[in-house]
Amino acid sequence: MAQAILDVMPGASTGTVQVSDPLNFWAGKRVEPRQQKNAEPVFEPATGDCFFLLGSRWEKREKIAKLEVINNGKSITEALVDIDIAWQCIEYYAGLAGALAGQHVQLPGGAFAYTRREPLGVCVGIGAWNYPFQIAAWKSAPALACGNAMVFKPSPFTPVTAVILAEIYKEAGVPDGLFCVVQGGAETGTILCQHPKVAKVSFTGSVPTGKKVMEMSAKGVKQVTLELGGKSPLIIFKDCDLENAVRGALMANFLTQGQVCCNGTRVFVQKDIMPQFLEEVVKRTKAILVGDPLLDSTRMGALINKPHLEKVLGFVSQAKLQGARVLCGGERFVPSDPKLVNGYFMSPCVLDNCRDDMTCVKEEIFGPVMSVLPFDTEEEVVQRANNTTFGLASGVFTRDISRAHRVAENLEAGTCFINNYNISPVEVPFGGYKMSGFGRENGQVTIEYYSQLKTVVVEMGDVDNYF
Numbered sequence: 513m514a515q516a517i518l519d520v521m522p523g524a525s526t527g528t529v530q531v532s533d534p535l536n537f538w539a540g541k542r543v544e545p546r547q548q549k550n551a552e553p554v555f556e557p558a559t560g561d562c563f564f565l566l567g568s569r570w571e572k573r574e575k576i577a578k579l580e581v582i583n584n585g586k587s588i589t590e591a592l593v594d595i596d597i598a599w600q601c602i603e604y605y606a607g608l609a610g611a612l613a614g615q616h617v618q619l620p621g622g623a624f625a626y627t628r629r630e631p632l633g634v635c636v637g638i639g640a641w642n643y644p645f646q647i648a649a650w651k652s653a654p655a656l657a658c659g660n661a662m663v664f665k666p667s668p669f670t671p672v673t674a675v676i677l678a679e680i681y682k683e684a685g686v687p688d689g690l691f692c693v694v695q696g697g698a699e700t701g702t703i704l705c706q707h708p709k710v711a712k713v714s715f716t717g718s719v720p721t722g723k724k725v726m727e728m729s730a731k732g733v734k735q736v737t738l739e740l741g742g743k744s745p746l747i748i749f750k751d752c753d754l755e756n757a758v759r760g761a762l763m764a765n766f767l768t769q770g771q772v773c774c775n776g777t778r779v780f781v782q783k784d785i786m787p788q789f790l791e792e793v794v795k796r797t798k799a800i801l802v803g804d805p806l807l808d809s810t811r812m813g814a815l816i817n818k819p820h821l822e823k824v825l826g827f828v829s830q831a832k833l834q835g836a837r838v839l840c841g842g843e844r845f846v847p848s849d850p851k852l853v854n855g856y857f858m859s860p861c862v863l864d865n866c867r868d869d870m871t872c873v874k875e876e877i878f879g880p881v882m883s884v885l886p887f888d889t890e891e892e893v894v895q896r897a898n899n900t901t902f903g904l905a906s907g908v909f910t911r912d913i914s915r916a917h918r919v920a921e922n923l924e925a926g927t928c929f930i931n932n933y934n935i936s937p938v939e940v941p942f943g944g945y946k947m948s949g950f951g952r953e954n955g956q957v958t959i960e961y962y963s964q965l966k967t968v969v970v971e972m973g974d975v976d977n978y979f
C-alpha cells in the first residue's frame with residue numbers, strides 16, 4: 513500500500529527516468545506508468561490532459577503547488593517546496609511502516625514476553641491554513657503507516673489541497689474511508705473531537721483552540737498531539753558569519769508571509785554588530801518582491817484574508833505607539849497589476865528600538881514582522897529568550913561551537929537551529945515545549961504518537977498458583 517501511494521505522489525515522472533534529474537526522487541528507478549495499473553484514466557476537460565493518471569508526477573507537483581498558491585496565497589516557489597516536503601514525508605513513513613517492530617523480552621523459567629506495536633484506530637487531524645497540503649501529509653502519513661484511519665479537517669480558509677491528497681491516496685488504492693476529508697470550522701472540529709469512536713486528535717493551530725481540543729479529548733481520554741503557536745527567539749552573536757545570520761533572519765521571519773508558527777520573530781542581536789546587521793537586513797527586506805504569488809519571480813504573496821491583514825497591520829501600529837521604529841515595510845501593499853489591487857498584500861517589516869515588554873515582542877503576530885532587540889551577554893540573552901510562555905523553536909548564529917551547543921541546551925524550545933533557521937527535514941522531530949504544545953511530528957518518534965504497545969506474556973511452564 514505504501515508503495516502504491518508513493519507511485520502516485522508528485523515528484524517523479526512515469527517511465528524510466530534519468531539519474532541526472534536532480535528533481536526526481538525516483539531517479540534511476542523504473543516507475544510503472546499509472547495507466548497500466550488503472551484502466552480508467554480521468555481526463556481534465558479544461559486542459560485536455562489527464563491530471564491524476566496520465567500527467568507526469570512532475571506536472572502533478574506543479575499543479576498541486578498552483579492549487580496551494582490559490583488556496584493560501586503563498587508564492588509558487590514556496591508552494592513547490594511544500595509539495596516536495598509532503599511527498600518526502602509520505603516516502604519516509606512508507607519506509608518506516610515496514611520497520612515497525614516490537615521487542616522480545618526473556619523471562620525466568622523459559623517464559624518470555626513480546627511487544628506488538630498496534631494502531632490506535634481512527635485518528636482525527638485538524639489543520640491550520642498556513643501549510644494546508646503539508647500539514648495534511650505530516651499528519652496522515654504517520655497515521656496510515658501505523659495502520660490507523662484518519663479523518664482530516666483542513667482549515668475552512670484553505671479547503672482545497674487536502675482533498676487532492678485524498679484523491680492521491682484513493683488513486684493509490686487506499687480503501688474508501690481510510691483517509692477522509694471533512695470540511696468545516698469550529699463546529700465540525702468539535703464534533704470530531706467529541707466523537708466516541710475517535711482514538712486520537714492531532715491538532716495544528718492556535719493556543720486557545722488547542723486548549724479546547726485538549727479539554728474535549730480529555731473527556732474521552734483520547735490521545736492528543738498539539739502543534740500550537742510560537743514567539744521564537746533567534747540569537748545572533750557578534751562572532752557569527754553576518755551574511756548567513758542575515759539570511760537566517762529572513763528565513764526565520766518571511767516564509768509564507770510570516771505566517772509560520774516556528775518563526776524566529778524575536779531577533780536578538782549582540783550590540784556590537786547591530787548597525788551592520790540592521791543595514792543588511794533592511795536592504796534585503798526592502799528587496800523582497802511582493803506580488804502575484806503565481807509568478808516565479810515573486811518572493812512574497814498575500815496574507816490569508818482581510819481580517820488577518822488588518823490584525824497584522826494593527827500590531828505594527830501598536831508597536832509604533834509603544835516606541836518601536838519601523839525601519840521598512842509594515843504597510844498595506846497594492847501591486848500595480850489591476851487584478852491584484854484588492855489582494856491582502858503587505859510590505860515585509862523590520863522593527864527596531866524594541867523592548868521585551870512591547871506587544872509586538874510578546875505576542876504572536878503571524879505576519880511578516882521582525883522585531884529586533886539588542887543584547888550584551890549570553891547569560892542575559894538566554895534568560896530573555898526563555899521569558900515567554902511559548903517554546904516551539906529557537907535559533908543561534910555563532911562561530912563558537914561550545915557556545916552554540918550551550919545555548920541550544922539552555923533554550924526552552926522544541927527545536928534549536930544552529931547557524932540556520934526554518935529548515936524542516938522530515939527525518940527530524942518537530943514540536944513544542946511549554947504552551948507551544950506537545951507530541952511530535954516528523955522523525956521516527958512520531959510512530960510513538962500514532963500507535964500503542966501491546967505486551968504479550970507467554971508462560972512455558974506451569975502456573976505458579978498461590979491459592
Ligand SMILES: NC(=O)C1=CN([C@@H]2O[C@H](COP(=O)(O)OP(=O)(O)OC[C@H]3O[C@@H](n4cnc5c(N)ncnc54)[C@H](O)[C@@H]3O)[C@@H](O)[C@H]2O)C=CC1
Nearest residue numbers: 639640641666667697698701702717718721739740741773
Ligand atoms: N505549531 C504548529 O505547527 C503550527 C501552529 N499554528 C498556529 O495556528 C494559528 C493560526 O492558525 P488558525 O487556523 O487561525 O488557528 P485556529 O486555532 O483558529 O484553527 C486551527 C484549526 O482548528 C479548527 N478549529 C477552530 N475551532 C475549533 C474547535 N473549537 N474545535 C476543533 N477545531 C477547531 C479550525 O477550523 C482550523 O482547522 C497560529 O496561532 C499559529 O501559531 C499554525 C501552523 C503550524
Ligand SMILES: C[N+](C)(C)CCCC(=O)O
Nearest residue numbers: 643772773774934935936
Ligand atoms: C516548514 N516550516 C518549517 C517552515 C514550517 C512548518 C510548521 C508550520 O506548519 O508552520
